[in-house]
Amino acid sequence: MTYVMIDVEADGPIPGDYSMISFGAILVDDRLDKTFYGRLRSISEKYNPEALQVSGHTLEETLGFEEPAKVLSKGVPMVGFTGAFSVNFEIPNLLGLGKSVSRGFGTVKAAI
Secondary structure, three states: OOEEEEEEEEOOOOEOOEOEEEEEEEEEOOOOOOEEEEEEOOOOOOOOHHHHHHHOOOHHHHHOOEOHHHHHHOOOOOOOOOOOOOOOOOOOOOEEEOOOOOOOOEEEOOOO
């Protein structure tokens, strides 16, 4: 089985209202030399200053980043992939995700 570790930085808590501004991925193997990193221009005028500060970028910098579609594909046509999400801790069934569940990402349900 192949493992890929992914990290995402965003300028707020809700996709669509806020933007993913950077992400990184690395193939987990003995060498750890296959990486991918992208910085994405904001798709929204909204941002949370505290969330943006975590990324280490200013609002002005993020407005100069490339368009998301260009960064995500790196010029290579993408079809998609199937994967699984795993964590190193136990997640309670029907855990609410997001700043508040009514405005967040929804809930997590066990798929056993």
